[in-house]
Amino acid sequence: MNAATPSRISLAPLHAVLAQLDDFILGKPRETRLALACLLARGHLLIEDVPGVGKTTLAHALAAMLGLAFQRVQFTSDMLPADLIGVSIYDRDSHAFRFHAGPVFSQVVLADEINRATPKTQSALLEAMEERQVTLDGETRELPDPFFVIATQNPSSQIGTFPLPESQLDRFLMRITLGYPDVAAERAMLLGEDRREMLRDAKPVISLAELADSQHAVRRVHVAPALVDYVQALCRATREAPDFHNGLSPRAALGLLAAARAWALLAGRDMVIPEDVQAVFAAVATHRLLARASNRPQPELVAKLQAAVAIP
């Protein structure tokens, strides 16, 4: 459709990743595309939905496709920060403390049911997410690159959850919901292979270098002043709207732009157009905009706001 493609990088591996992902998560091409865009924009992903709709499968599949080292951490209410970050243990042979790295030292960390952990543990992870490093016993340790956190959480109305505070929600670039599959997709899944076996057999379709190149290419996608005007208009509208507690932060505005760039790259364009911003806006904005009335994210209010902001 559009002739202009980002120079020097091949989109084939990325499209292969998308095709594979769609084999795992049936009938959700838009959500899988958002998840990949989030990774390309170096953002962390929050998947929020009721249990059993494939949150963990998506996270697994994404790590497997990209050939990244993967650690899964099941968050529980008795989990401690050390369980996540690691701990220094005295080594008798060398007469010194030796650091045993926790699961956070991994390229993809799947934080399952993050809102079941206490705020203390939550914040340990979120700190690592923002700084991309961990400081323990006065020593700062770099986390691997790429470092990508996929967190899943159940809707906060469920029993035994500690909802993430707004400041920590802001660190997730996107929040997506999977929702129930449609009839045809569900039927295909029921008749198809076992997902667990598929995952075990899955082979990476993109190399680490190709992934790094793609992440680099995202930053080169052109953003024109007219598009910045649109991003600003959207952010200003969220700040002026009476429906929400707080508007989008400057960090969110940066995230929105980065996500739109990634989306444009996946579409094979070397410039961002307003439709790219619109495509990622709900995923980037919804979890950051708590409705005044319910104190919870309300996607329909975000959609209404987006429809009301004219493209400058």
Added chain:
Amino acid sequence: MNPDRLDRTQILALLAVLTGLLLPHAGRLPSWLLGALAILFGWRIWLIRTQGRMPPKWVLLPITFGLIVGVFIEFRTLLGRTGGIALFAALIGAKLLETRSRRDALLLVYLGYFLVVTNLLFDQTMALAAYLCAMVLIITTLLIGWHTLGGWTGQWRVAFKQARFAGVLMLQALPVMALLFVFFPRIEGPLWRLPQDRGSIRSGLADSMSPGSFSNMSKDDSVAFRVSFEGERPAQELLYWRGPVFLDYDGRTWTQSPPNATTSPRIEGGTQPPLRYAITLEPHQRPWLLALDMPATVPDEGRMSDQLQLVGRRQVSKRLRLELSAYLQYRAGVDEDEAMLARALVLPEEGNPRARQQAAAWRTLPPQARVDAVLQLFTGQGLQYTLAPPLYGSNAVDDFVYGGKQGFCEHFAGAFVFMMRAAGVPARVVGGYQGGEENGDYLIVRQADAHAWAEVWLEGQGWQRVDPTFAVAPSRIEEGLASAVNDSDLPYLLRLDNNLVKRAQLALDSMVNGWNQWVIGYTPERQRQVLKRLGITDLLSGKFVAVFLGSIGLCIALIAGWLLWRMRPPKPDAARQLWDSFCRRLAAYDLVPARAEGPRDFAQRAMARLPQRETEIQAILDCYLAARYGSGGGLEQLKQRVVGFGR
């Protein structure tokens, strides 16, 4: 908390503003009322501090009634200027004690605006106007604070922002205010009796001249009047400001005979056209007007008397601006009637024998030679011009000319006229002012410039001005008082040295003069003149209403237009303009982009709707996206395609 309830800072701010507005009235209100107001204000503050209960109605009603009765007993009326203000102030004090809600406070704020106006009924000086402007700014700030959520937030930054907003509002109202000032029909005469506060203080010239009456004024630096000339200012020695004429002498005091304005002598100007000027008199509570010798025109406000003196229709009790003209060369009263000439020769029965005798010896000379003889005598005697002459006895002229030889202008003029009469030449003393100080484009004449000179009547020439002071001390006339006497005897403003205090005072005077000329001096007559220049002769005509309302409407429209223009959205760039025109073309096919519909989505919708033009639309979309969201360029191509799309 009930948003309608007032918090303490709001009440305190209101109290402060009301106090500020009542302050200028303090001198006019009886002391018992001031005391009562202080108690009521203090009571309200005490209620804030203690969070106490407001007094019930049965307490408040007797207080209010008592105050009203008190005002009535004091002034014998509840109306009128001072009585009305007293009643108003009393009621404001009582109202404070039932001010609970924001609604009550707003009422007090509006009363505050009215208090601003009442101050102007008593005094219209520039200083008061500036003070009241500041007060209006403060009340408006208060009002803005109450109408925005939260009111006083305890942050000065916010209060400052509100004050700035109030200032902007006032500035925007300024043009309309100016138009109302110029156009709103001025009321002839006072609504009720106008300021007479200054009536008690009489300053300036008196209606008689005795030794000391002029030298006493020489230390008074208050302004007598201000003059602005149309065109070149005449030389200092020609600036004789003519006031009362003193015709009768009783041996000690020269007195003015009541001017008779039914007939006046003829005045002929010289070859030069009359000099036009405007004079603004400070109130001096006397009927005469001051005019440059010799008046060529008689203003509406006055008449010319038989002694060539301009007399007002009533005494000058408020500042008066006159547009006059004068002949610097003139012949006046060539045909003067016999009775007047006879009176100008009358001398007391006895006294001053020596002067009489010497003057009588000159009767054989021609009249002009007699004048010169007296002037020569004065210079020959070595008479001195001084601020502090000795006190002379019953033969004042003899004592002065042959004895003490020290005198001020009244001595010179008096002695000269005495000897002229003794020599048989009709003569009289003229009082007034001489000279003046230049300040920018106008002249300040002070009480210290008061002067007396003589006028003699010569056959064929009429009344001619002779200033014996000039003959003896020419520097008094040419350079002013300060150069002729010892400088340090004079107050600051009258001295010669140009120090900072004096310069500041003069700058202030210049501002006050402007205020007097353009604000206070804008009388019904001047309004008529201004309107006449605009071609409006009748205040009730349709043309007046059209110009009046039209100009105000235009003013408001201009300000509103400017505000809207500032809020206009920025002009879209060239690519967007082309895209918009493309969208307008598609509107013919009932394709209109939704509010948040992106260009690609809209183009796809258009292509689905118009499959036969798919390639065209796609090309335009590609060009537009590249030009506006890409790295630019391709504008020309986009233009061609969009223009081509129409055909």
